[in-house]
Amino acid sequence: xxxxxxxxxxxxxxxxxxxxxxxxxxxxxxxxxxxxxxxxxxxxxxxxxxxxxxxxxxxxxxxxxxxxxxxxxxxxxxxxxx
Numbered sequence: 001x002x003x004x005x006x007x008x009x010x011x012x013x014x015x016x017x018x019x020x021x022x023x024x025x026x027x028x029x030x031x032x033x034x035x036x037x038x039x040x041x042x043x044x045x046x047x048x049x050x051x052x053x054x055x056x057x058x059x060x061x062x063x064x065x066x067x068x069x070x071x072x073x074x075x076x077x078x079x080x081x082x
Contacts, residue, residue, distance in 0.1 A: 010056040011048040019062035
């Protein structure tokens with residue numbers, strides 16, 4: 001946990017398992033099709049930012065742009081530029 005002195009260097013948010021492609025090589029179709037809630041995403045970023053040190057935030061999933069509203073809200077809430 002970040003509160004115990006551990007610093008995260010990278011956080012990957014898997015926003016959704018959904019994908020609008022059908023790539024034969026892709027594993028995404030095996031993932032749950034659920035979407036990450038905004039509350040969960042914000043809590044995860046808060047935990048990662050707890051050390052006060054910079055970290056990389058990567059949006060992932062099936063196709064993370066299918067949850068573009070969550071992505072935009074996370075960026076807006078934390079005051080990052082797009």
